[in-house]
Amino acid sequence: MYVNFLLDRYNKRMVREMAKKIYPDEYYKKKAVKLVVAHLRRKLEDAEHSDAETFDDWLLDMDALLEKDDFVLAEYVEMRRKLNNLIDTIYDVKLRYKVRDSWNSFGRSLDKKAPIK
Numbered sequence: 001m002y003v004n005f006l007l008d009r010y011n012k013r014m015v016r017e018m019a020k021k022i023y024p025d026e027y028y029k030k031k032a033v034k035l036v037v038a039h040l041r042r043k044l045e046d047a048e049h050s051d052a053e054t055f056d057d058w059l060l061d062m063d064a065l066l067e068k069d070d071f072v073l074a075e076y077v078e079m080r081r082k083l084n085n086l087i088d089t090i091y092d093v094k095l096r097y098k099v100r101d102s103w104n105s106f107g108r109s110l111d112k113k114a115p116i117k
Helices: 002-019 025-047 050-067 073-088 093-109
Strands: none
Touching (some): 025 050, 025 093, 050 073, 050 093, 073 093
């Protein structure tokens, strides 16, 4: 009786582990970039600074890129380069540092790897 209980419990756990989907690195990179962009958007909305409006076009382009199904790393690196150029045009030092932190997070999110199980 107890052996059957243990076998059932073991089988259920094995089925759950086998049912887990394995995603490629690109899935995790894209998910991390989405989080960074959402966080950057919140920072810019909270800043209420006139320089924050300069990022509107970049955010629209980034949203269009995130909606694509495929993940091309070169496009994301180019968007990061554009973000860096926008950061250099900001005169407000506090806002520049806030956005620069997001720029660093963007770079780290492009280095994400799928977890190894």
